[in-house]
Amino acid sequence: MSRIDESLYSKNGLAARYISRELIDIEAGQRIPRVSDFTEKLSLGRGTVQGALKLLEEMRAIRLEPRGHLGTFLLRRDLNLLYEIAGIGPTIGVMPLPYSRKYEGLATGIIEVFEKIHKRAGLAYMRGAIPRVEALKSRRYDFAIMSLLAAEEAVTKFEGLEINKTFGPESYVTSHKIFFSKTECSKIEDGMRIGIDYSSVDQAELTLLECDGKKVELVEAGYMQLFSMLTQGVIDAAVWNADEEKTLHTFKSSDFHSSKAKELAAKATTAALVVETARERVIEQLEMLDTNEVRLVQQQVIEGEKYPHY
Structure with a gap:
């Protein structure tokens, strides 16, 4: 058992798991919620919240600075450590093998936009929309990329799936x-x-x-x-x-x-993102994925203005 695991088995440690999820979306330099805000939202005692914040500092996940009546500010955060403490793993998607520049651009765009919003994500690659849907249903992956044509058939055939996003014409293939x-x-x-x-x-x-x-x-x-x-x-x-x-x-x-x-x-030229309707936390993560920004990166890769990385 790691030192981190041991620290989180205490009462303050369990509270730190919840509070770390709240702090992931706060940028360095911003004010964090008040102790009373945490107690109300998370149904925790003041002492527990204060102990959890102190524990997060001791673990070097965050560094805080009290500024009197202005509140407490987040000076620094270790996002990877906060994710680990919160128990939030990366969001993993599956898409076609990147054998074309368009697929390379789409993969690069998805990864870059997730990185920009400080969300850990990864991609796996699998040939065939049907195997990708089956892998999604078995929860090997959190979302699947396929054509809008294949996505519409998938949500009709398999209960509990939905099309979360589409990326516009010629985002999947030109023709x-x-x-x-x-x-x-x-x-x-x-x-x-x-x-x-x-x-x-x-x-x-x-x-x-x-x-x-x-x-x-x-x-x-x-x-x-x-x-x-x-x-x-x-x-x-x-x-x-x-x-x-x-x-x-x-x-x-x-x-x-x-x-x-x-x-x-x-x-069939439009790329679509399919997810299970019941995966609320995954859907919450995907809501922040800006399709326009993904398309911009994709176009930069296609035109040779950016090296693909995925």
Whole structure:
């Protein structure tokens, strides 16, 4: 057991856990709530509050300065230590593998904006919206990033999920296109072998809509395998993210011909953040995530003005 754990098992230590949560959002140089404010809000005695504040100073989580009738001011705080004392772990999200500059920018934007508001956060990466939803439901992660198209399907299919934020058109991908293994092809036709990844809601739904009414063979494959399968001629065509420069420059491509596919493709360009409705503390953290600032950082990464870091 660490020294910190031992200190927090006392009555004052338990109070310090609650008070540290209140102090996380107070900037250095600002006045902290009065002792009476803490006693009223947290239902603690004055002596307990005073003992908890003293304990936090002894642990070097904070440094306070009384200024008479002006109140007590926070001179310094150790945010990581305050989070540890409060028992608040980092908020962890899951998003697609960052194989495109757009995904790198989105990941960088989320991490930077969380850092700016002094919230600990991290990202994990997983291919396929369906596996990401399953990981969210099992609470391996606190939130999941996917397209608005996939997010709407997820909240319809799984009870207890909600779309917390959307990041605007072309925040997820610029577009999807149909890529062909042969240069003479310009649309999906009867007899073709078409790659499909059922774990990716966007890719699968767009593929099925574009192939509707055509006599084609659907070849199931992982999204990241489609490139090599097109190269080797194992499949004749596949729907792919047009932000992947290697694919865009290697294969001939075309826009969708199906009107329904075109409609859904537009919705698939928007990034959405999905969370469990019951996760009130997570939702509280996410409310402070400014989507406009995330998009600004994303654009800086796309344009090469900022190095991606995630």
